[in-house]
Amino acid sequence: SYVLTQPPSVSVAPGQTATITCGGNNIGVKSVHWYQQKPGQAPVLVVYDNSDRPSGIPERFSGSNSGNTATLTISRVEAGDEADYFCQVWDVSSDHWVFGGGTKLTVL
Amino acid sequence: EVQLVESGGDLLQPGGSLRLSCAASGFTFSDYWMHWVRQAPGEGLVWVSRISIDGRNTRYADSVKGRVTISRDNAKNTLYLQMNSLRAEDTAIYYCTRGRRGSNSLDYWGQGTLVTVSS
Numbered sequence: 738s739y740v741l742t743q744p745p746s747v748s749v750a751p752g753q754t755a756t757i758t759c760g761g762n763n764i765g766v767k768s769v770h771w772y773q774q775k776p777g778q779a780p781v782l783v784v785y786d787n788s789d790r791p792s793g794i795p796e797r798f799s800g801s802n803s804g805n806t807a808t809l810t811i812s813r814v815e816a817g818d819e820a821d822y823f824c825q826v827w828d829v830s831s832d833h834w835v836f837g838g839g840t841k842l843t844v845l
Numbered sequence: 846e847v848q849l850v851e852s853g854g855d856l857l858q859p860g861g862s863l864r865l866s867c868a869a870s871g872f873t874f875s876d877y878w879m880h881w882v883r884q885a886p887g888e889g890l891v892w893v894s895r896i897s898i899d900g901r902n903t904r905y906a907d908s909v910k911g912r913v914t915i916s917r918d919n920a921k922n923t924l925y926l927q928m929n930s931l932r933a934e935d936t937a938i939y940y941c942t943r944g945r946r947g948s949n950s951l952d953y954w955g956q957g958t959l960v961t962v963s964s
Contacts, residue, residue, distance in 0.1 A: 738907070768948065768949060768950075770948070770949070770950035770951070772890070772951075774890075778956075779940060779954040779955065779956050779957060780882075780890065780940070780951075780954050781954070782945070782950055782951060782952050782953075785945060785948050785950035785952070786948055786950065791952060821889075823889060823890050825890075825892075825950070825951070826949070827949035832904050833892060833904065833906060834880065834882075834892035834895065834949065834951075835892065836882075836889060836890040836891065836892060837889075838889045839889040839890070
């Protein structure tokens with residue numbers, strides 16, 4: 738089955754830019770989606786179809802996808818962005834939805 | 846406002862059965878594919894199952910296939926997950942989620958219901 742690999746943790750100072758990667762075999766041909774999950778809360782979709790944002794999600798959140806790596810970029814990071822972030826794709830060969838292991842973003 | 850409210854979580858012994866429900870409101874339920882996603886304590890998200898609009902097309906993760914059945918009642922705006930032969934590794938928060946139209950993303954999530962399997 739398709740595997741998505743994320744770094745366990747990323748740290749960034751307030752006001753800086755956070756970059757969270759999601760690796761997968763030729764992931765660039767898939768649509769990648771990103772979710773934010775704060776402690777004790779349900780996940781929230783922050784980027785879908787590689788780079789689109791749902792209504793209500795700040796423009797600070799952006800995504801890209803190419804080759805074997807998809808990236809979630811959070812600009813001008815705020816304390817409230819501290820959360821776990823998960824990438825997700827649909828694996829056409831198995832018709833399964835697949836999540837990465839998640840990345841804990843710490844705002845220093 | 847889109848709302849998904851799960852219920853039915855409980856503490857059960859291994860081998861037990863349980864049916865989870867998800868009451869949907871704020872959107873035309875019968876227009877959307879629906880999913881269940883689970884999260885073990887302190888762990889990541891794991892997709893469990895999905896069901897098509899009319900309920901005829903279903904898919905399951907390998908870890909639950911043969912033990913779990915997803916279904917829906919469009920007249921009642923309700924999604925279900927029947928879980929049988931429960932194992933300790935099924936212990937998790939189970940989230941009901943909506944598939945975004947035209948995308949394979951999951952755009953709305955309920956708050957989840959906790960299933961604990963322990964002797």
